[in-house]
Structures are given as structure tokens and as C-alpha cells.
Amino acid sequence: MKKKLFSVVLIITLVASLLAGCKTKDNNPSSTSDTKTDVSQTEKTEEKEPEPPKPITISLGLPGGYDVTNEEIIKGFQDAYPHITLDIDEAPWGDFTKKIMTQIAGGNAPDVWFQENAAVIGYGAKGAAEDLKPFIDRDLNIDEYVVSTLLSAEVNGKVFGVPHGGNPIALAYNKKLFDEANVPYPTDDWTYEDMIEAAKLLTRDTDGDGKTDVWGFLVGGGITDGWFPWIKSAGGQALDETKTQAVFNDEKSLKGITEWVNMIHTYKVSPTLSAMREMQGARQMFGNGLGAMMFLQYSLGETVLNKNYPDLDYDTVKIPLGFDGGRTVPNVGNTWLIFSKAKPENKEAAWTFLKYYLSADVQKTVASSGSTIPVNKEALTYVESLSFKPLNKKAYTEGIAEGGVTLDENKCWNEWRTAAQPIFNEILEAKVDPAEGLDYIQKEVQKVLDEHYK
Amino acid sequence: MRKSNFWGLLFVSPFILGCLVFFVFPVGFSAYISLTKWDMFNPPQFIGLKNWVNALKDPVFWIAFRNVFYFALIFVPIQTILALIIAYLLNQKIRFKGLYRVIYFLPVVTPWVAGATIWKFIYRYENGLLNYFLRLIGLNGSYWFDSEKWWVAIGSLAIMNVWKGLGQSMVMFLAGLQNVPSDVIEAAEIDGANRHQIFRKIVVPIISPMVFLVMIMSTISAFTAFDVFLTMFDIFSLPVRNSIVNLMVYREAFLYGKMGPASAMAWILFIIILVITMLQKQFEKRWVHYDS
Numbered sequence: 001m002k003k004k005l006f007s008v009v010l011i012i013t014l015v016a017s018l019l020a021g022c023k024t025k026d027n028n029p030s031s032t033s034d035t036k037t038d039v040s041q042t043e044k045t046e047e048k049e050p051e052p053p054k055p056i057t058i059s060l061g062l063p064g065g066y067d068v069t070n071e072e073i074i075k076g077f078q079d080a081y082p083h084i085t086l087d088i089d090e091a092p093w094g095d096f097t098k099k100i101m102t103q104i105a106g107g108n109a110p111d112v113w114f115q116e117n118a119a120v121i122g123y124g125a126k127g128a129a130e131d132l133k134p135f136i137d138r139d140l141n142i143d144e145y146v147v148s149t150l151l152s153a154e155v156n157g158k159v160f161g162v163p164h165g166g167n168p169i170a171l172a173y174n175k176k177l178f179d180e181a182n183v184p185y186p187t188d189d190w191t192y193e194d195m196i197e198a199a200k201l202l203t204r205d206t207d208g209d210g211k212t213d214v215w216g217f218l219v220g221g222g223i224t225d226g227w228f229p230w231i232k233s234a235g236g237q238a239l240d241e242t243k244t245q246a247v248f249n250d251e252k253s254l255k256g257i258t259e260w261v262n263m264i265h266t267y268k269v270s271p272t273l274s275a276m277r278e279m280q281g282a283r284q285m286f287g288n289g290l291g292a293m294m295f296l297q298y299s300l301g302e303t304v305l306n307k308n309y310p311d312l313d314y315d316t317v318k319i320p321l322g323f324d325g326g327r328t329v330p331n332v333g334n335t336w337l338i339f340s341k342a343k344p345e346n347k348e349a350a351w352t353f354l355k356y357y358l359s360a361d362v363q364k365t366v367a368s369s370g371s372t373i374p375v376n377k378e379a380l381t382y383v384e385s386l387s388f389k390p391l392n393k394k395a396y397t398e399g400i401a402e403g404g405v406t407l408d409e410n411k412c413w414n415e416w417r418t419a420a421q422p423i424f425n426e427i428l429e430a431k432v433d434p435a436e437g438l439d440y441i442q443k444e445v446q447k448v449l450d451e452h453y454k
Numbered sequence: 455m456r457k458s459n460f461w462g463l464l465f466v467s468p469f470i471l472g473c474l475v476f477f478v479f480p481v482g483f484s485a486y487i488s489l490t491k492w493d494m495f496n497p498p499q500f501i502g503l504k505n506w507v508n509a510l511k512d513p514v515f516w517i518a519f520r521n522v523f524y525f526a527l528i529f530v531p532i533q534t535i536l537a538l539i540i541a542y543l544l545n546q547k548i549r550f551k552g553l554y555r556v557i558y559f560l561p562v563v564t565p566w567v568a569g570a571t572i573w574k575f576i577y578r579y580e581n582g583l584l585n586y587f588l589r590l591i592g593l594n595g596s597y598w599f600d601s602e603k604w605w606v607a608i609g610s611l612a613i614m615n616v617w618k619g620l621g622q623s624m625v626m627f628l629a630g631l632q633n634v635p636s637d638v639i640e641a642a643e644i645d646g647a648n649r650h651q652i653f654r655k656i657v658v659p660i661i662s663p664m665v666f667l668v669m670i671m672s673t674i675s676a677f678t679a680f681d682v683f684l685t686m687f688d689i690f691s692l693p694v695r696n697s698i699v700n701l702m703v704y705r706e707a708f709l710y711g712k713m714g715p716a717s718a719m720a721w722i723l724f725i726i727i728l729v730i731t732m733l734q735k736q737f738e739k740r741w742v743h744y745d746s
Contacts, residue, residue, distance in 0.1 A: 098708055101494055101707075101708055101711060104495055105494035105495065122711070123495075126493050126495040126711070127495060127496065274579060274597070275580070277600070278578055278579060278580040278581060412710075414709055415709075417690070418691075418692075421691040422691045422693040425693070426693070
């Protein structure tokens, strides 16, 4: 009887271990949600050493090369996963984004690469980007990440990529100019009204020639630091929640855009766009002490201001509270994606790379570069301890947590944004009335959206 | 097949193959793609002439054509006349002739991005070189490539394109000028013709085939100009008034991944260039003199 019982237990254990073995070989991540348990069972039942993983080579696309992605991360991955060889496909950003289209068309795109989040969403809509939701569900503890950033490429429950890093905005201010004008430094409690009032005090004609020499605020003309946060400041929207309907012409958007234009033409606290272009742009003006405040994207602090103006005494606070009392922090990012036509084993190896990239230690390396805000919460805390300017990095990290939003990215983002931007330029240059301009933008953007969604 | 034919075909086959793969197929494929909806990833869907009709009905497309015509109208005559004059002067017995030729040819080999940086400096409103000189003589200065007036913006880019292409045309004219027999010039001088008369009545007719060639090449280059616009304009915030066909083709194809509309526009542009070139060819007999 004992012998029989022993045989039954042995058979059950054997069958269970075989089933577990089958499961771990399955390439479909959605069917392996309990991989960890299976692996531990296998380990208990089989005392054999696990087979060394098969060597595999995957191609990794790096737009901007090691200027954008820290080489240390790539080397670290090769050391940690010697069986996965990375075949690096690097090119300057513009060249990479041009050639990737033809590579996708030819079916020979890299197994994994990163690009602008909007482009990745577009690839997802075409079917070129793998849905990473099953991988995320299987392997990541979502509580360890800033969810709004981690899932910035999510569309209808599918996640077409994971972040390379976030790049939010905050309000940057020049301490010296505030001191000279005897204006108290901004705080996280500031509202847009406070910012405008301070800008008026900071705008000065220092040499008495009747021309403004120091501007209180440097208005951005683009989407991230320009019209988008201003629309949001009054509770307005560019697109609705479905991202298929334009809502540029509502009253709130008009209020935000009117204030944006007023900064130049009514309050006269900011130079015109063309004047800023003459001076090589807002960042250079800020760096040269010609502007007291501006909306500053995180990456530009370390890569532009600190690099070109090491003596500039500046810091940041959170984007002010809007006219409606809410805070909105536009956060743009680049996103890693896995090519849908990659071989299953390459997808798995590519995901191994992405898991590695998202791990806390690697995310700290990402953070050290100062070019991007990591998505891992542990690394986010680490960012706050970094010693380069701006010292108050909480303006970004807490800003995202409090009001982080994407730029209403959808599969035709590039197209509708390009349709809207020239008209926003004309509005900001006071060539077009804001209400009239927003109506026109509404029509043009809706035309693009209809083409894609109807 | 005769043996000699076989070997002949074998030897030219690399060229024929290259031509088929890199010219005939892409041309045919783009014609097909212009009749489809294709995102470069999923299979093309045949939609007939929809892309062509949409392009022809799009007012922005016609604004873009107006701009290209205007660009060509400024670029072609200025470039041809200037190149001819410079080539004629550099064909005289002057000192440092080689150095001058190199200087005039330099822009041809200068990358567009570098050229654009210089021209942006020249065209700036506040601190630009051009406005600096204009203000010296009491004028106000103007916005140029970033002007609100489309004809100023496109015109200033046409001038910039002349700077870039002048050297190429000059070299072609210099080659043509080598064919002007010196005895004819000497005979004209003995007969009392002055330099201006020699240039107009003798040199220009003799090199008229080259002038015709330069005009054809310049016209094609004007209609296919791309880099000058890409480097000087911001493609993401280009006002409708400054639209350019080639930028539209590029944007549709490589920024939006809409190959069908891009191919249709490119084909319409091709047809227009073809018609203009044929028109130029029609007028050729009236003023171009060949030896025969």
C-alpha cells in the first residue's frame, strides 16, 4: 500500500513538474501570469541545475545614440545578461526617425527601440508595436512606478510601449533678477495670477532708454511650454477624453489662450516670438539673464542651462495653480516599443531589456544624466537628491504626481499638432484674434481627427 | 540569339538590373501607391483616384504650387543670367581666375544646414546683415524668410537658392565658353565690335545650347527644391501661405506615414515639370543655335 501511495505521489509530482516546464517555455506572456510560482515548483520538484539560457541576439535602436541613452546602461545589461547580445542600431535622432519608417515598411525594424510617445501610439494603431500589457501584468509591480507616465502609451487597454523617461515642465526663475527687483521667489502655491503680477514687477528698463531690457516672463510658443499649459490653466482642453474630438473653441480654452497672448501684447511682460528668435530663443534669453521666469522642460536644465550657463543662479517650483485652481503639468516623453514582427524569442529578450531598464538601479542611472525623469518611484526619490541645478527637483517629480498629463497624444498627434501650430503662432503674434484663431484650429484639427477616426 | 548579342546583354545586365530595380520599379510602384491607402506597414488598399482628387481639390496644394511657380520665376532667370555673366568674366584673361572660380563654386559643396545658418544670420530682422546695410542707407529693413508676406518669404529663399546653385551653372557655362572659337571673336574685334556686342551677338548665340540646358536644369531644380525649404522653414509650424509641394510630400510620407497622398502629389508635380520642360523644348528652336 505504501509503495502504491508513493508511486501515485511520484507520478503526480512528475506530471506537475512537466506541466510547469511546458508553461515556462510558452512565449505568450499572457498565459504565464503565474510563472514565478511555476518556477519555484519546478525548483522544488526537480533538483537539477536550470539549463543555461540560449544565446540570442536582438537589435536595439538608439536614436541619438549614447547622447540620449546612457552607455553605462547598455554595458550594464550586457554584463547582467551575457546570453543576450545587443546589436546596436544608432543614428542621429532625425536620421533614425526617417529611416525607421522604411525599416518598418520592410519588416526589418530593430526588435526594440524608442521614439516620441505619439509616434509609438501611431505605430500601435498600425499594428507595428507589440502590446506590452501582458508583459507588464506578468512581470511588473505597477505600484513601483508613476502610473500616468508608465502607461502613457496606453490606448484602449493596450500598452504599446514603456517610458524611456519623462520630461515635464516646471516654472524656472532667475534668483538674481528676483533679488534685484525685490520680488519674493515663487512658491508651489503660486497661481497663474501671482505669476503674471510678479512678471509685471520683474519687467524692467534697466538703462532708461525706453526699451525693456529684462522681461518678467518668457512665453513659449510651442505646445509643451506654450499653448497647451495655458489652455489647461483655465481648465480648457485640446481634445476630449476620447482623443477623437477637438475642443479648442470652448470658453475655458479661450480664456487660457487670451492670457497667453496678453503676456506679450497686453501686460507686455514677455518679448514677442520674433524678438525671442532674434535672441536665439527663450532658453538663451533666460540663460543670459534677460528673462526672469519661463516654463522649463526638465531635460533643458542640465543639457542647456547648466552646460551653457554654469553660473546662472536659478531654481524651479511647480507649474502654478491654474485660473480654475487645478494644476496641470504637461509631461512629454520618449517610449520604448517592441516591434510586432520580431520573433517571439526576440520579443521576450527585448522585454528582458526593458525590465532591466525599468529596474530601480538602472532608473537611477537614467536619472543621473539629468536628461529625463525616471518612471520608477524609488529612482524618483533619488532624483531629488541629485546636486545639479535646479535644486528643487520636486517641482518636477511632485508636479507629475500631482498634475502630470500627456499632450493629448493619439495616433495622429503629429498631424493635428502640425495643423494647429501655425495658427497658434499667428495668435501669439497678434495677427489673428484668439477666438477666431481657435475656431479655425478647431475646424482644422477636427478635419484631421475625422480622417483618422471616422 | 546571336552569340555577340548574348555577351553584349550579359555585360550590360548589371546596368539594366540596376535600372529596373532602382528606377523602373520605384516609379511604377509609386504610381500604384498613389492609387492606394498605404501606411507602410499594412498591405495597401486600392482606393482609385481618391488621392489625386483630394490633392487637386485641396486649396493648400494649389497655394503650394503658386509658391513653387513663384520660386522658379525668380530663381531660374536670376541664376541663369548671373551664372552666364560670371562665367563670361571668369573666362577672360584676369589674375587669380582659378581662385575666383573656386570661391563661386564653394556654395555648391557647402552643406545646406551650414548655408541655412549663414542665411538666417543675413536675413534676421533685428541684427541681420541685410537689414544692417538697409538701415545704413536709411531704410527700415524688413522681415525676409519669416515675413508675413508669402512673396517676400519665398522670394528670399529663391535668392538663397541662387547663391547655392550659381557655381554649378557657372561651370556649365565655362565649359560652353571653351567652344567659342577665338578666331571668330578676333574677327569681330577687327570689325570694330565692342565687348558688349561680342557677348550679345556672338558668345550668347554660340553657347545658346548650354544656356538652354542650364535653364532646363534650373527649372527642374526649382520645382524639386527641398533642402532650402526644409532648413529655413519649420516644417511643424509652417503657415499655409508658405506651403511648398515637396514639403507637403515629405510631411505626408515620412511624418504622417500616408504614402498614397504623398505619391499622388509627387506624380502631379512630375506631370507639371514634364509639361513645363516640353514647353521650353517647344521654344528651343526659336533661339537655340546648334552647329548643324
